[in-house]
Each structure stands twice: as structure tokens, then as C-alpha cells.
Amino acid sequence: MRDFVLKRIVAVIIPFISLYGFYVILHGAISPGGSFAGGIIVALSVIAFATIFGLDRAKEKLPEKILVWTESYGTLWYVLMGLVGIVKGVPFLSNRLAGINLGVPGTLSAGGLIALIGIGVGIRVASTMITLFFTMMEEEK
Amino acid sequence: MAGVITVNLPVFLIILPLVAAFILPTIGRRQRLQENLLLVVGSLGILGAGYLAYLVMDGGISSVYQMGGWPAPWGIELQVDGLAAFFLLVITFVLFPVFLFSRGNLAEEVGGREKTARFYVLILLLGGALAGMALTNDLFNVYVLVEVATISCVGLVSSRNHPLSAEAAFRYLILATFGSALILGGIGFIYIITGHLNMGFAAQELAQVWQYRPHVVWMALIFLLTGFGIKAALFPLHLWLPDAHSIAPTPASALLSGLAVKGYLICLFKFFYRVAGPFLLQELAIDKIMKWAGLLGIVLASLMAIRQDELKRRLAFSTVAQIGYLFLGASLLNTRGLAGTFFYLASHAVIKAALFLSAGTMLAATGKEKVSQLAGIGRKMPVTTAVFTIASLGLVGVPLFSGFVGKWYLLLGALDGGDFLSALVIIGGSVLCAAYLFPVVRLAYFEPAEIEEAEDPGIPQKIALVFLAVLVVLLGVMPGTVLDLAGRAALDLLTP
Amino acid sequence: MRILLEKLLINYPFFFAIILFVMGAFTVLTRSNLFKKLIGINIMEGGIFLFFVAAGNIKGGAVPILVENNPGMTYINPLTSALMLTGIVVSVSVTAFALALIIRLYKIYGTVDARRIAEMRKEVKERWQE
Numbered sequence A: 001m002r003d004f005v006l007k008r009i010v011a012v013i014i015p016f017i018s019l020y021g022f023y024v025i026l027h028g029a030i031s032p033g034g035s036f037a038g039g040i041i042v043a044l045s046v047i048a049f050a051t052i053f054g055l056d057r058a059k060e061k062l063p064e065k066i067l068v069w070t071e072s073y074g075t076l077w078y079v080l081m082g083l084v085g086i087v088k089g090v091p092f093l094s095n096r097l098a099g100i101n102l103g104v105p106g107t108l109s110a111g112g113l114i115a116l117i118g119i120g121v122g123i124r125v126a127s128t129m130i131t132l133f134f135t136m137m138e139e140e141k
Numbered sequence B: 001m002a003g004v005i006t007v008n009l010p011v012f013l014i015i016l017p018l019v020a021a022f023i024l025p026t027i028g029r030r031q032r033l034q035e036n037l038l039l040v041v042g043s044l045g046i047l048g049a050g051y052l053a054y055l056v057m058d059g060g061i062s063s064v065y066q067m068g069g070w071p072a073p074w075g076i077e078l079q080v081d082g083l084a085a086f087f088l089l090v091i092t093f094v095l096f097p098v099f100l101f102s103r104g105n106l107a108e109e110v111g112g113r114e115k116t117a118r119f120y121v122l123i124l125l126l127g128g129a130l131a132g133m134a135l136t137n138d139l140f141n142v143y144v145l146v147e148v149a150t151i152s153c154v155g156l157v158s159s160r161n162h163p164l165s166a167e168a169a170f171r172y173l174i175l176a177t178f179g180s181a182l183i184l185g186g187i188g189f190i191y192i193i194t195g196h197l198n199m200g201f202a203a204q205e206l207a208q209v210w211q212y213r214p215h216v217v218w219m220a221l222i223f224l225l226t227g228f229g230i231k232a233a234l235f236p237l238h239l240w241l242p243d244a245h246s247i248a249p250t251p252a253s254a255l256l257s258g259l260a261v262k263g264y265l266i267c268l269f270k271f272f273y274r275v276a277g278p279f280l281l282q283e284l285a286i287d288k289i290m291k292w293a294g295l296l297g298i299v300l301a302s303l304m305a306i307r308q309d310e311l312k313r314r315l316a317f318s319t320v321a322q323i324g325y326l327f328l329g330a331s332l333l334n335t336r337g338l339a340g341t342f343f344y345l346a347s348h349a350v351i352k353a354a355l356f357l358s359a360g361t362m363l364a365a366t367g368k369e370k371v372s373q374l375a376g377i378g379r380k381m382p383v384t385t386a387v388f389t390i391a392s393l394g395l396v397g398v399p400l401f402s403g404f405v406g407k408w409y410l411l412l413g414a415l416d417g418g419d420f421l422s423a424l425v426i427i428g429g430s431v432l433c434a435a436y437l438f439p440v441v442r443l444a445y446f447e448p449a450e451i452e453e454a455e456d457p458g459i460p461q462k463i464a465l466v467f468l469a470v471l472v473v474l475l476g477v478m479p480g481t482v483l484d485l486a487g488r489a490a491l492d493l494l495t496p
Numbered sequence C: 001m002r003i004l005l006e007k008l009l010i011n012y013p014f015f016f017a018i019i020l021f022v023m024g025a026f027t028v029l030t031r032s033n034l035f036k037k038l039i040g041i042n043i044m045e046g047g048i049f050l051f052f053v054a055a056g057n058i059k060g061g062a063v064p065i066l067v068e069n070n071p072g073m074t075y076i077n078p079l080t081s082a083l084m085l086t087g088i089v090v091s092v093s094v095t096a097f098a099l100a101l102i103i104r105l106y107k108i109y110g111t112v113d114a115r116r117i118a119e120m121r122k123e124v125k126e127r128w129q130e
Helices: A004-026 A035-053 A055-061 A064-087 A113-140 B002-007 B009-027 B031-058 B082-101 B113-135 B139-157 B163-194 B199-209 B214-232 B241-247 B250-283 B286-307 B311-330 B335-366 B382-396 B402-416 B420-446 B459-477 B480-494 C002-010 C012-030 C034-055 C078-109 C114-119 C121-129
Strands: B064-066 B077-079
Touching: A004 A035, A004 A113, A035 A055, A035 A113, A035 C078, A055 A113, A064 A113, A064 B009, A113 C078, B002 B009, B009 B031, B009 B113, B031 B082, B031 B113, B031 B480, B082 B113, B082 B250, B082 B335, B082 B459, B082 B480, B113 B139, B113 B250, B139 B163, B139 B241, B139 B250, B139 C078, B163 B199, B163 B214, B163 B241, B163 C012, B163 C034, B163 C078, B163 C121, B199 B250, B214 B250, B214 B286, B241 B250, B241 B311, B250 B286, B250 B311, B250 B335, B250 B480, B286 B311, B286 B420, B311 B335, B311 B402, B311 B420, B335 B382, B335 B402, B335 B459, B335 B480, B382 B402, B382 B420, B382 B459, B402 B420, B402 B459, C002 C012, C012 C034, C034 C078, C078 C114, C114 C121
Parallel strands: none
Antiparallel strands: B064 B077
């Protein structure tokens, strides 16, 4: 799998895959996809890197500590965003009631809290998938 | 500040264990910090659940909480009523001793000090999911929480460092996911007919629509009964339970047998009583199915428990038998029967946790597994065996212990409905229960000791065991407040 | 009989969803290979997803993304698709967990056949206790 052609192509294409993943995460409210699917796509770019360039190089770039931290704090970001409403006196996870300005429907800010939460969840899902892949590849050796 | 906490208390009770679960992996190295965090979570949980119960009985809190401020048919609601307060109390009062018990005791069962963090995360996720199950009023939210609880339970079963644990966990996972797919199918049927995911609205719609589509409603209820029956170990669907609960680490067994199966039962109560209603249950003969499954479960599982020689397997079969009692109580459609069922649920949770924790301590200290090898342990480990004896007396239903009050109300409920067979089986079940628990007590106290050295566990474990034993006795001698809360829960469930 | 066939032809997505569900359930219960049981679970859940998504469909409805404020437009029901996104996440997690358990079982028992694993229980337990 460490072929010359594959390495060149994957090196060019990985940033585009990651960018597409972030696009899907952020546009969760106004197009199909959302945080989960976008997170998986971001993870796919790292998995492609690990498959072609070798597991050890991928582990150097993404050590276990970073993965554990993004997993925990991605989910805590969700809870934190929910608590924004409670601080202002409205129920948990409030969107418009908490004073977030939902702009014109159809633009990026139309989701309000949804896009913000989506970033945290997307990164978290990506790091979970990457951890799963690394664990299964470890078993191979 | 106090106002903010009071109004949002239901959500805080769900978020608390979840936030602790998310923080724990990052402090995976420092075991003291993890255990102290767990104790903080446990104590806050008890305080919060107690305060919530006080508010519900007093009327100081609104009975619906809308997530995100979206009103009923569009948003997810949390229903803060007697049932939620009751089950939250049960969860927190059983979680706290289990946290206390696992201080410094866990490492060799899970296979190393690094793996204790993973174990604690699973317990906290299970606690959060159960708290959500107590409170939710939305059909699909129940499915999500059931899945979180299932995956946490399977993780707990598979975290033991023993070759059979992977097999038990895999069988549990496949059967439980089968049940989840059935539950989702049942939710789908109800959603298609009624068009609502909120339980209150779905109930209103269902009452008008069911006569045009009785077959679909019947399918939905049977799917739900089978799906939740697989997870709550209803009689013919309990085949995964003896392996899974006996092979799990001791604190996990206590939680699984004591709380997890009860959580699924509470969800089933919500579906059957809030959405379908007692009239529909009788009309479609669902209550008869539950009654007969419960009766068969009590008799057959108790008989199988008598035949088991390994102590933890005996306790696991006992769980199946007691779940039969709860399903029998669920099929009695009157208030006294339901109040008795809830009280018995609480008392069994405490008793089973005490039984598993003390049995696990005895087995770990002596290194044996079978009942016949535990002769004379009463003199070597007095505190542990005393707790085991008190919990056994409670389970059998001796007066002055908690099981008696629960069984008494179940008997009254059965006789209210004119059902003499059920009353007979309830009493017979107690006799069978004595038949599989008292020999252990007799062997422990009245036989000469065959084991060399065994001693009582350390201070945190002793405090946890004594805490549970005291609860068993308190519930039996002064059941007043808890019985009131159980009655309130039954009333809130039966009246829409 | 004719009414039954007509109703079946109108509701064909539900029909196929139930067929998928039953096929998946049959695979889980009768096949002894652990991987096949897992695939059966996935097929079963696929049937349920199809059931829900087909329930939300409205003939001639538009994609449920709010672009402009048009009061007369019929959108299909977005709720069912959103619920099934959650269901798919759950299915992926369960599959990942089951695969990890299968890997662990293979390391201990050397086989992925459920019947052989059940037979080998005693020997594996005795071998571990030494």
C-alpha cells in the first residue's frame, strides 16, 4: 500500500477531504449531513493518511493525549453550550430564547446554537473514529 | 441562584453524571482524584434527588420541563412527577454505596490500574442514562437513553479480566440490540398512527385512533413488550442474564441487577401506562401476557436458582425471579398494586446491591466461587456475612425488613383484583427464595470453617455494605415516606 | 384479496422494510458464525430505518430545507430522517463494539463459531485458572 502514485495522490487530496468534512459540519442546519456525518468525513482524511503513510507517522501527528482531550472536551463543549441558556434564565439548550440571533433562514447563522454545538460534536466524533481505527490497526500488529 | 438550581434541577441531575463521565478520561492516571470525584458526584446526586422528591411532594416545581424552551408537540419534555422522583431516589441511593465500594478495590478485577477509569466512565454513563429514563416524556428520547444504557451495561460486563467475559458480553450485546430494534419498531408503529412523539399527546391521539387500527396497536405493544422484556429479563427472554451478571465485576453486577434492569422496566411502565393506558392493556390482553410471564418467571427462575452452586449465578437467577414479581405487579392495573410494585422495585434494588456486594467480597477474599466452598465464613468475615444475612431476610420477605412491605402491598393489589393464583405464587415465591438463600447463611454461620484466611474488607467497603443493610432495615421498619412517594408515583402514572 | 394487493402496492416501502427486518432477525437467530449474527443485526436495523424514513415521505413533497418563506409549499417530514440519523449513529457504535468483542473472542478461543465457543467454555476456564 506504500505505492508511489498513492502517496502523491493522497498527499494532495487529504486537505480537500478535511475541508469538505468541516463544510458538512458547519452547514448542518441548512443541508443534509450535520455534525456526525461531517465528523466521520474529517476522520476519513486521517484514516487515509494512516493507511497510506503508515500507522506510526499518523500516531506521531496525533498522539493519544490529543485524541483523549478532544473526545472529552468536545462533549463538554456540548454541555457548556446548553448551559448558556440556563445562565440567562431559560431552559437547557435554548436557541432563540437564549438571545442568539437567528439570522436570515438559509444562511450559515440560521441554526444559531446548532452550528456551534456541531463543531464540538464533529471534532469529537472524528477523534472517536480515529481512536477506533488506531486501536484496530494496533491489533493487526 | 437557588431559584435557577431549583427550576433546572431535573436537567442538572441528568447532566451531573454525564459531565463527570466526560471529564474522567482526562484524569485517567490519578486514581485518588477519580475516586473522590465519584464520591462528590454520588453525594450531590443523593442531595439533588432528595430535594427533587421534596419539591415534587410539596408542589414547588412545575411538572413539565421543556428542553430548549420548545413547547410540547415540538420539543422534548421532561416530566417531573412522582415516578421520576421515586426512581431518581432509588438510582442515587444505590449508586453512592457502589462508588464507595469500588474505592481501592477494583484494580485486580478489571485487569490493572489504568482500566479503572474506563470502568468508572461506564458506570457514570449508566447512571446518567437511568436518570434520563426516569424523567423523559418523549418516545424517541427513551430509545436513545436505552441504547446508551445498553452499551454501558455491555461494556461493564466485558470489563472483567476473565476469558468468559467476552462471550457473555457478546451474547448480551446481540440480544440487547435485537431488543432495541424491536423497541424502535414499536415506537415507529406508535408514531405512524398517532403522529406524535410526546407521550401525553400520543396517548390522547391513541385513545381516539386505536379502534380503527387495533392490529397495529397490538403489534406495537407486543414489540415493545418483547424488546423491553429482553432487556429487563422477562421470563423466557432472560437467557443472557445469568452469564452476564455473574461474570461482571462485583460493583457492576450490583448495578446491573439492582438498577439497570429496573430502568428498562420503568420505561416499559411509561409506555404501557402513560401512552397506552390501562383500558387498552386490558382490551388487548397485554396484562394477561405480563401476568403469566411474571408467574412463570418467579417459579421457574427460583427453582433454577436453587440448583446453582456458584454464588453469583444463584443471585443472578434470583434477579430473574424478582423481575417476575415486578412484571406480575405491573399487570395489576390498580393503584395499590402499582404502589407495591414501585416499593418492591426500590427494596429489591437495595437488597440485590447489598447481596452482590457482600457476595463479591466473600468470593474475592476467599478466592472460591461455589456456595459449598464458603462454609464457616461467618466467623472470619462477620460484617460482610451479617450484611448478606440481613439482605437475604429482606429478599425473602420476613416482617421488619423491606421485602415484606413490598410483598404485602403486592398481595393486597392481587387480592384487590380477585386474583388468587397470583397471591399464592407471591407467597410461594418467598418460600422458594428462602430455599436458595438460607442454605448460604446456614453454611456461613453454622458449619466449621474450611477456609484458611479471610478477613473483612477495608473501611470504605464496610461503610458501603452497612449503608445498604441499614437501608434494608429502615425501609422495612419505617416505610412511611417512601411508601407515600410510591403511592404518589402510582397515582401520577394511572391518572393522565 | 384485491384490496390487500392494492394496499400492498401502495405501501411497498413498508412491505420491504418488514421483509428486511424479518430477514435480519432470522439471520441473528439461526446462523452460528458471530460475524453473521452481527450482519443480521445490521440488516434488522436497516429495515427499521427504512420503515421510519418511508413513514415520513409525502408524495410530491420538497426537500425539507427552509430556503425562502413560501407558505404554500409541502415539505416531507424531516423528523423521521433526523431520528434515523441518531439511529444510524447508535448502529455504528454497536457494530464497532461488537467487532471489538469478536476480535477478543477470536484471541481467546481461536474460532468465531458460536457453537464451538459454547463447547470450549469449560476447557478455556480450566486453562485460565492454572
